[in-house]
Amino acid sequence: MNDNVKKALHLGGTLFAVTAVTGLILGVVQHYTAQAIARVEQEARNAAFRIVMPAGENFETFEIKEDEFVSDVQKAKDANGTVGWCLTVGSKGYGGVVTFIVGVTKDGGVKAINILNHSETPGLGAKSTEPEFYEQFNDKNALPLKVVKGAASNPDEIAAISGATITSNAVTSGVNAAVEYWNKNLKGAE
Numbered sequence: 001m002n003d004n005v006k007k008a009l010h011l012g013g014t015l016f017a018v019t020a021v022t023g024l025i026l027g028v029v030q031h032y033t034a035q036a037i038a039r040v041e042q043e044a045r046n047a048a049f050r051i052v053m054p055a056g057e058n059f060e061t062f063e064i065k066e067d068e069f070v071s072d073v074q075k076a077k078d079a080n081g082t083v084g085w086c087l088t089v090g091s092k093g094y095g096g097v098v099t100f101i102v103g104v105t106k107d108g109g110v111k112a113i114n115i116l117n118h119s120e121t122p123g124l125g126a127k128s129t130e131p132e133f134y135e136q137f138n139d140k141n142a143l144p145l146k147v148v149k150g151a152a153s154n155p156d157e158i159a160a161i162s163g164a165t166i167t168s169n170a171v172t173s174g175v176n177a178a179v180e181y182w183n184k185n186l187k188g189a190e
Helices: 003-052 125-129 131-137 165-186
Strands: 058-062 070-078 081-092 097-105 110-117 146-148 157-159
Touching: 003 081, 003 097, 003 110, 070 165, 081 165, 097 165, 110 131, 110 165, 125 131, 125 165, 131 157, 131 165, 146 165, 157 165
Parallel strands: 146 157
Antiparallel strands: 058 070, 070 081, 081 097, 097 110
């Protein structure tokens, strides 16, 4: 074997060993951090459940029927029974899917919403996470809701975010979809 072949085999073996060790280390780190990440994500979801359904003392996963918008349903309960529902919704916005939780009361009204994730444009659609926008959904009973440009003057209206009508429509459509899901699948369920 000539020196060039020996050098190539040595370098290849060294590269293989470094890659294998690095892959092993990354796998171990991922294994141990995945549980911590899942725990933090669940704590954030639980906090969001309490925001959209403050009367809920505990939340139980409720089996869902397949739906285009709703990906998770939690039954909110207190000592006396069901106080409402927390529905996780995904709706297509301008920059991608906007994921949020809708609190639906026992009588089918909207208690509140909480935006979890979005890819909307900073300064425009990202304003969906600001109280001026999302608090418009608090305690809404005139459903379905519709987006209007300018100030909302009727109980069933949501004022669009200036320059972000697509995001405003996405969130409002998702809220309407959550209430529709409640009407079809959860109304009367205890």
